[in-house]
Every structure is written in structure tokens, then in C-alpha cells.
Amino acid sequence: xxxxxxxxxxxxxxxxxxxxxxxxxxxxxxxxxxxxxxxxxxxxxxxxxxxxxxxxxxxxxxxxxxxxxxxxxxxxxxxxxxxxxxxxxxxxxxxxxxxxxxxxxxxxxxxxxxxxxxxxxxxxxxxxxxxxxxxxxxxxxxxxxxxxxxxxxxxxxxxxxxxxxxxxxxxxxxxxxxxxxxxxxxxxxxxxxxxxxxxxxxxxxxxxxxxxxxxxxxxxxxxxxxxxxxxxxxxxxxxxxxxxxxxxxxxxxxxxxxxxxxxxxxxxxxxxxxxxxxxxxxxxxxxxxxxxxxxxxxxxxxxxxxxxxxxxxxxxxxxxxxxxxxxxxxxxxxxxxxxxxxxxxxxxxxxxxxxxxxxxxxxxxxxxxxxxxxxxxxxxxxxxxxxxxxxxxxxxxxxxxxxxxxxxxxxxxxxxxxxxxxxxxxxxxxxxxxxxxxxxxxxxxxxxxxxxxxxxxxxxxxxxxxxxxxxxxxxxxxxxxxxxxxxx
Amino acid sequence: xxxxxxxxxxxxxxxxxxxxxxxxxxxxxxxxxxxxxxxxxxxxxxxxxxxxxxxxxxxxxxxxxxxxxxxxxxxxxxxxxxxxxxxxxxxxxxxxxxxxxxxxxxxxxxxxxxxxxxxxxxxxxxxxxxxxxxxxxxxxxxxxxxxxxxxxxxxxxxxxxxxxxxxxxxxxxxxxxxxxxxxxxxxxxxxxxxxxxxxxxxxxxxxxxxxxxxxxxxxxxxxxxxxxxxxxxxxxxxxxxxxxxxxxxxxxxxxxxxxxxxxxxxxxxxxxxxxxxxxxxxxxxxxxxxxxxxxxxxxxxxxxxxxxxxxxxxxxxxxxxxxxxxxxxxxxxxxxxxxxxxxxxxxxxxxxxxxxxxxxxxxxxxxx
Ligand code: SF4
Ligand code: SF4
Numbered sequence: 043x044x045x046x047x048x049x050x051x052x053x054x055x056x057x058x059x060x061x062x063x064x065x066x067x068x069x070x071x072x073x074x075x076x077x078x079x080x081x082x083x084x085x086x087x088x089x090x091x092x093x094x095x096x097x098x099x100x101x102x103x104x105x106x107x108x109x110x111x112x113x114x115x116x117x118x119x120x121x122x123x124x125x126x127x128x129x130x131x132x133x134x135x136x137x138x139x140x141x142x143x144x145x146x147x148x149x150x151x152x153x154x155x156x157x158x159x160x161x162x163x164x165x166x167x168x169x170x171x172x173x174x175x176x177x178x179x180x181x182x183x184x185x186x187x188x189x190x191x192x193x194x195x196x197x198x199x200x201x202x203x204x205x206x207x208x209x210x211x212x213x214x215x216x217x218x219x220x221x222x223x224x225x226x227x228x229x230x231x232x233x234x235x236x237x238x239x240x241x242x243x244x245x246x247x248x249x250x251x252x253x254x255x256x257x258x259x260x261x262x263x264x265x266x267x268x269x270x271x272x273x274x275x276x277x278x279x280x281x282x283x284x285x286x287x288x289x290x291x292x293x294x295x296x297x298x299x300x301x302x303x304x305x306x307x308x309x310x311x312x313x314x315x316x317x318x319x320x321x322x323x324x325x326x327x328x329x330x331x332x333x334x335x336x337x338x339x340x341x342x343x344x345x346x347x348x349x350x351x352x353x354x355x356x357x358x359x360x361x362x363x364x365x366x367x368x369x370x371x372x373x374x375x376x377x378x379x380x381x382x383x384x385x386x387x388x389x390x391x392x393x394x395x396x397x398x399x400x401x402x403x404x405x406x407x408x409x410x411x412x413x414x415x416x417x418x419x420x421x422x423x424x425x426x427x428x429x430x431x432x433x434x435x436x437x438x439x440x441x442x443x444x445x446x447x448x449x450x451x452x453x454x455x456x457x458x459x460x461x462x463x464x465x466x467x468x469x470x471x472x473x474x475x476x477x478x479x480x481x482x483x484x485x486x487x488x489x490x491x492x493x494x495x496x497x498x499x500x501x502x503x504x505x506x507x508x509x510x511x512x513x514x515x516x517x518x519x520x521x522x523x524x525x526x527x528x529x530x
Numbered sequence: 531x532x533x534x535x536x537x538x539x540x541x542x543x544x545x546x547x548x549x550x551x552x553x554x555x556x557x558x559x560x561x562x563x564x565x566x567x568x569x570x571x572x573x574x575x576x577x578x579x580x581x582x583x584x585x586x587x588x589x590x591x592x593x594x595x596x597x598x599x600x601x602x603x604x605x606x607x608x609x610x611x612x613x614x615x616x617x618x619x620x621x622x623x624x625x626x627x628x629x630x631x632x633x634x635x636x637x638x639x640x641x642x643x644x645x646x647x648x649x650x651x652x653x654x655x656x657x658x659x660x661x662x663x664x665x666x667x668x669x670x671x672x673x674x675x676x677x678x679x680x681x682x683x684x685x686x687x688x689x690x691x692x693x694x695x696x697x698x699x700x701x702x703x704x705x706x707x708x709x710x711x712x713x714x715x716x717x718x719x720x721x722x723x724x725x726x727x728x729x730x731x732x733x734x735x736x737x738x739x740x741x742x743x744x745x746x747x748x749x750x751x752x753x754x755x756x757x758x759x760x761x762x763x764x765x766x767x768x769x770x771x772x773x774x775x776x777x778x779x780x781x782x783x784x785x786x787x788x789x790x791x792x793x794x795x796x797x798x799x800x801x802x803x804x805x806x807x808x809x810x811x812x813x814x815x816x817x818x819x820x821x822x823x824x825x826x827x828x829x830x831x832x833x834x835x836x837x838x839x840x841x842x843x844x845x846x847x848x849x850x851x852x853x854x855x856x857x858x859x860x861x862x863x864x865x866x867x868x869x870x871x872x873x874x875x876x877x878x879x880x881x882x883x884x885x886x887x888x889x890x891x892x893x894x895x896x897x898x
Contacts (some may be wrong), residue, residue, distance in 0.1 A: 293881060379537075412815050428820060461546050469540065
């Protein structure tokens with residue numbers, strides 16, 4: 043099929059060889075799991091279990107609430123040991139409400155009715171079941187999948203782009219999933235197409251994964267609606283906006299949605315989770331995680347229960363051979379530094395990356411910008427990172443906005459390419475945070491002003507009413523006097 | 531704001547500022563050596579004086595400004611400025627030309643603006659322009675090459691005497707560059723057909739066997755160095771190609787109109803500092819635009835100015851003036867010439883997807 047180019051991009055060293063040939067291993071069930079109630083964009087789930095309650099594998103632990111939310115389920119059978127705050131996998135290490143589950147070692151599934159043939163279901167019902175299974179975008183977007191499907195169906199998308207690009211260096215979980223479970227992914231894609239009522243699906247895979255391409259091609263050979271597209275291995279080909287550009291040559295309008303182009307992007311992992319949910323009634327309670335990096339003794343791809351600690355995963359991989367200079371959740375381009383190993387993995391965790399000092403090139407310190415334009419050349423969004431960072435650094439938010447701050451997807455291509463090692467993305471994140479604060483403050487000021495005006499209007503009304511009443515009384519008095527005078 | 535938390539990305543390209551400067555220095559080395567060999571000991575003396583003053587100036591300024599001296603001195607940028615300046619001086623110029631030029635380049639051209647990355651003008655070219663305006667006699671003293679052992683070459687002590695004491699018999703050594711020669715002769719109402727043959731051969735010009743500044747002579751070596759830098763992706767093709775193509779087109783056009791008045795493209799391309807300017811001066815990242823389109827405009831602007839100054843201006847050689855003038859226009863170019871943002875129109879509005887474009891990707895709906 044005809045592919046288009048996307049702008050900019052960089053070629054970081056893939057380093058996928060570390061783990062690409064390691065078949066998926068199932069992580070032995072840890073004694074304790076820590077399942078955060080918020081692993082997704084939107085509102086936190088509300089717990090529906092009590093401390094001490096015995097739960098089965100797959101049982102609902104927290105129910106989605108409000109418009110945008112996702113449920114969480116028990117990854118194994120056992121006892122609810124605690125409901126309370128636990129360190130979240132985020133650089134701040136701030137605790138989040140979390141349900142701690144003590145495994146009973148039995149791993150007993152909740153009894154369920156065998157699911158009906160999904161193709162007899164209405165598209166809405168498919169989406170509903172996907173929602174009940176707590177499935178979120180597994181490429182790291184963490185947006186509830188059912189909502190995304192529903193909105194896309196309303197927007198009448200014609201194509202489901204299944205994202206198997208996996209452009210982040212080091213990450214191999216999607217690669218392994220495609221190599222080992224291609225049929226299940228294809229089934230998931232079929233189901234999603236049914237939920238979308240869309241005619242086409244394109245499975246996009248970077249050309250550095252020939253085996254995954256071959257397996258996926260074989261698996262969808264008889265599917266008239268699907269085809270496999272080999273996309274160039276250039277970061278960030280797997281970012282939704284860039285993938286849409288590659289496949290259609292169209293751009294997602296600024297402030298709009300990807301579906302405006304007629305394409306919906308979902309990760310291969312999500313397709314796999316949809317298959318599990320609809321064919322086996324299995325909610326999303328485990329995922330494939332790549333544990334890798336130069337500091338890991340035996341890099342591997344693990345199928346791990348949600349809520350397992352990073353520590354458990356690292357231990358299964360032989361621990362760290364040397365103290366990692368960086369411990370990340372995700373790949374080196376967009377991954378988040380972890381506060382420690384005592385944090386759980388969540389639905390959106392594609393990898394644990396332990397980098398040595400040499401890999402992270404820690405020795406380099408930032409130096410002044412030499413205006414070389416490499417960042418401009420690398421930016422897939424057509425921005426001028428050097429100008430944006432200059433303004434962000436001086437707290438000139440409007441200047442940064444003028445240069446397109448809100449269009450920045452934080453992909454890190456610019457900072458990767460910068461010979462002066464300027465932490466460009468950090469400046470952008472900082473400025474985006476400041477912008478949010480400012481918008482909130484403006485919102486609040488507006489609200490205060492509105493209340494104040496309301497109050498003033500009310501006071502003025504009352505004042506006027508009083509004055510009118512007084513005037514009326516005076517008029518009455520005068521009339522009475524006049525009457526009395528006339529009578530006299 | 532302060533930077534403390536490690537932030538993504540955690541991977542970096544192997545490029546660094548010292549590496550970029552190092553590659554450029556390496557690329558210009560063959561032409562430099564060749565020039566020094568052609569013009570002998572005085573050229574080497576001048577070369578050393580120039581780069582040493584640049585380094586000294588950099589160190590002193592950094593110390594005065596209270597900045598770290600070592601990392602900035604070692605980033606290679608001052609050294610490169612010194613080399614480029616030395617390459618654009620007449621090889622037998624007295625030592626103080628190199629010293630004043632070097633100091634001017636670093637102090638006024640670079641550090642006054644705030645150091646590396648902050649300067650508006652290419653420091654070496656700014657210094658060259660300043661020298662040309664202040665010391666026109668010393669700065670236009672060109673001589674025919676006198677390679678060592680050719681008899682005419684000065685010995686080591688003689689070389690020192692020339693650099694530090696002045697040239698004993700100026701008329702005996704001085705020649706003219708092709709461009710200077712053409713200008714003088716045209717001034718005497720002679721025609722190019724008569725002027726060039728005795729003085730110009732494309733072959734000798736390309737090889738550098740001609741009068742000129744230290745590094746302007748061998749276009750072949752400069753070209754090879756420049757192409758190598760392109761291949762190493764130190765800079766992209768936009769500035770050099772735009773610059774050379776513009777000069778080429780203008781020269782060819784005017785030459786076609788009146789071959790007796792206007793020199794042809796080959797003369798322009800292979801003379802003066804054009805090659806050096808196109809590959810090593812105009813490509814200076816700091817003082818050229820950061821976008822590709824901006825770089826094309828910048829290169830073309832330099833080309834036009836070079837041609838105009840060479841043909842109608844008061845100086846026979848225009849590269850330094852052209853580059854400095856376009857440097858001044860760079861902030862303006864960078865302000866107005868921005869890339870189009872993804873998902874937006876050129877004016878910055880959200881760019882809607884046309885309804886007819888909303889169709890399935892070509893060829894989908896079936897396996898291969
Ligand atoms: S890549 Fe770095 S040094 Fe080059 S222009 Fe961008 S910010 Fe400046
Ligand atoms: S992080 Fe933002 S500015 Fe930098 S390359 Fe990515 S989109 Fe462009």
C-alpha cells in the first residue's frame with residue numbers, strides 16, 4: 043500500500059536485540075499485588091470490596107465512575123489486605139489510592155458464563171463489554187478503550203489503524219505479542235471493527251520487525267478487511283498523529299481528534315485485550331512488559347499481573363547487574379523516571395528500563411544553544427524547539443505559545459538531537475504545567491468576577507427597589523397633602 | 531526555572547558541540563595545510579598568531595565574565611574562528627593584522643554578544659570586514675604562491691622578518707587576485723577577452739595555484755572538505771547549494787548578456803573566497819537561520835550580495851561583506867520564516883481535513 047512521509051524524526055539506537063528474542067515468560071504470581079484505582083485518564087475507580095474480603099481472579103475491585111473512567115479487577119484470587127495509599131509509578135512517587143491484594147496461591151478464576159458469540163452482539167454491546175473489562179489504551183495513552191471506540195463510531199471512521207510500530211528504543215513487548223499471539227490480535231481487530239462498524243484495518247509495524255510482520259501477515263491472510271503495512275523505522279512513527287500521517291498523508295487538525303481524518307489508532311496490545319475480554323470474558327488483569335536495559339542481568343518480556351511491583355519483575359530477570367543510572371517506566375524517549383522499585387506496574391506499562399550511566403550518556407552537561415537547527419529538523423510537529431525553550435526558560439508563556447507549545451507532543455526528538463544537550467522537553471513540560479496553572483487561575487478569576495458582578499447587580503437592584511419605594515412613598519405623601527390642601 | 535529532575539528523553543545522539551567543531555576543523559585542515567605550504571613561513575607565522583590571539587581573547591573574556599574557561603575554550607569554537615579568520619587574510623600580512631583581527635573577532639564579534647551561540651555576526655567575517663575597512667593596504671596585499679624550495683620562497687628567518695618586520699620589497703612580491711586584476715583592468719576600459727587569458731586558468735584556480743588569501747586558493751580541497759561535512763551531516767546542503775547556485779545563475783546570466791563586461795560562472799565559482807564562504811562561513815549555525823527554508827533564503831541572499839559586490843561594489847571580493855549583511859538579516863528571517871505546524875495552516879489556524887480526503891488508505895481492504 044502507498045505510504046506517506048512524516049516530518050522530522052530521529053534514529054535512536056534501537057537496542058531491541060537485548061530482549062527481542064526472549065519469548066514471553068509468565069511472571070510467577072507475587073505474594074502481594076498493589077492495584078491502583080487510577081491507571082487511566084479520567085476519574086479514579088471507586089472500590090467495591092472491603093478489607094478482608096475474599097476475591098476471585100477477575101473479580102471487580104473498583105468500579106468506573108463518571109464519564110471517563112475504567113474499572114479495575116483482581117489479577118489473582120486472594121484476600122483484600124488493604125485499601126489505601128501506595129506509591130504510584132510516577133516520578134513524584136506520590137501515593138495513589140490502591141487496593142492491596144494478598145494472593146492465596148490458587149489463582150482461581152471467578153465463575154462466569156461463557157461469553158456469547160460476539161458477532162451476534164450489537165456494536166454498542168461490544169463496546170460495553172470492552173468497558174466492563176477495564177480495557178484502556180495499552181500503548182501508554184491510558185484512555186478508556188470503550189469510550190474511544192464509541193466516539194470513533196459516531197465520527198464514522200473508515201479505518202482502524204492497529205499500532206504495532208513500537209518505535210520506542212528497547213521496547214519489544216508488542217513485537218513479542220505479534221510474533222506469539224498474532225491470531226488473537228487479529229481476532230481482537232475483527233471485533234473492534236465490528237464495534238466500530240468500520241470497513242478497514244491496517245496493522246502498522248516498523249520494518250525493523252520482519253518476524254512480527256510475517257506472522258501478522260500470515261494471521262490476517264484470509265481477512266479481506268485487514269492488511270499489514272510496513273512503516274519506516276524512524277522515531278516517532280508510532281505516535282498516533284505521525285502514524286495517521288504515514289498511512290493517509292493527512293494531519294490531525296490542531297485541537298481536533300485523530301478520527302477527524304477517518305482513522306482510529308489502537309495499540310496491538312489493546313486488540314489482544316479485546317480478544318481476551320470478548321472470547322474468554324477475561325478482564326484486563328495482566329500485560330506484557332519488557333524488562334530491559336544494560337543494567338538488567340537477563341532482559342526479558344514478561345506477562346505480569348497488574349499490580350506486581352517493579353522489584354518483582356526485576357528480580358525475575360536476575361536483578362540488576364549494576365546500579366542503574368536511570369530506572370524508567372517505558373522507553374528512553376518518553377519513559378518516566380521511577381522513584382524506586384517499590385511501585386506497581388499498571389495497565390499502560392510497556393516496559394521497565396534500567397539504563398547504565400554509559401547508556402544514558404550522563405556525562406554530558408547542557409551547554410549554550412548554537413542555533414544549529416537540529417531540533418527544528420527533528421521535530422515531527424513542525425515546531426522550533428530552540429525558540430520555544432528560550433521563551434519557556436524566561437517564563438514567557440505567551441511567546442512559547444506563539445511558537446506552538448500546545449502542539450508539542452513531548453516526543454523528545456528535539457532533545458535527542460540537540461548537540462548542546464539542552465533539556466528541551468523539560469522546559470516544555472514545565473511551561474505546559476505553568477500554562478495549566480494559569481488557565482486554572484484565569485478560570486477562577488472569571489468565576490470570582492462573575493459572582494462579584496452578580497452580587498453587585500443584586501445590590502444595585504435592591505438599591506433601586508428601595509429608591510423606587512421611597513419615591514413612591516413621597517409621591518403618595520405629596521398627593522395626600524395636596525388632597526388635604528384641596529379639602530381645606 | 532531550575533533543572534534538577536532527570537527528564538525524558540534519556541537517550542541522546544552522539545553529536546556534541548566540540549565534536550561538530552572538531553569535524554569542521556578537520557575538514558578545513560587540508561586546505562589550510564596546502565595554503566601554508568604554498569605561501570611558506572610567513573603564512574605559518576600569521577596563522578599561529580591569529581589562532582593564538584583568538585584563544586587568548588576567549589580565555590580572557592570568559593575569565594572576566596566569570597564563566598568556566600576550560601569547557602568553553604575546549605569546545606573548539608574559538609579555534610575554528612581563528613582558523614577561518616587566518617584563512618581569509620593575505621598570507622604575508624604583518625603579525626598585527628592577525629592579532630588585531632583575532633582579538634576583534636573574539637571580543638567584539640563573539641563575547642560582547644554573550645559568548646558562543648549569542649553572536650549576531652560570524653566573528654571571523656566581522657573581523658575581516660573591520661580589517662578590510664581599516665587597513666585596506668595590508669589587507670589587499672596578494673602575492674603569487676611561492677612554495678618552499680622554489681627559490682623565491684623565504685627561509686625561516688626571512689619569514690619571521692616578513693611577518694614581524696614587514697616585507698622588504700613589496701613591489702617585488704605582490705600580485706593580484708583574479709578578481710582584483712579583473713576589476714583594475716576593467717577600470718582601464720579593457721575587455722575581459724583580453725584580460726583573462728594571461729591571468730586565469732580554471733585548472734590552476736581549482737588547484738589553488740593562484741594569488742589569494744591563505745585558504746581561498748585551493749577550491750578543490752575546500753570543496754572536498756565541504757562535501758565531507760555534508761556527508762557527515764554536520765550541516766545540510768541548503769546554504770551552500772543556494773549560495774553557489776545563485777552566484778552561478780547570476781554570473782551565467784550576465785555573462786550571456788555581455789561576455790566582455792561580465793566574468794563567466796567558472797571565474798566566479800573558482801575565485802576568491804566563494805567556496806570557503808559557501809561551505810565553511812555561511813554554514814556557521816549560530817549566525818544563519820535555523821529552518822531549511824530560511825537557510826535557502828539566507829544562502830541565496832549571500833549569493834546575490836556576493837555577485838553584486840564583486841561586480842558593482844567598491845571591493846573586488848564580496849564574501850565577507852555578503853555574509854555579514856545576511857547575518858544581520860538572520861533574526862528577521864527566523865522571525866518570519868517558520869515551518870508550518872502539523873495540523874495548522876501557515877497562518878496558524880487549525881487545518882480541517884477536507885471531506886474528500888477522508889477516504890481509506892490506498893489499497894487497503896485486502897491482503898497483499
Ligand atoms: S538542537 Fe540544541 S543547539 Fe541546536 S538549535 Fe536546537 S536547541 Fe539549539
Ligand atoms: S518534544 Fe515537542 S518540540 Fe520536541 S520534537 Fe517533540 S513535538 Fe517537537
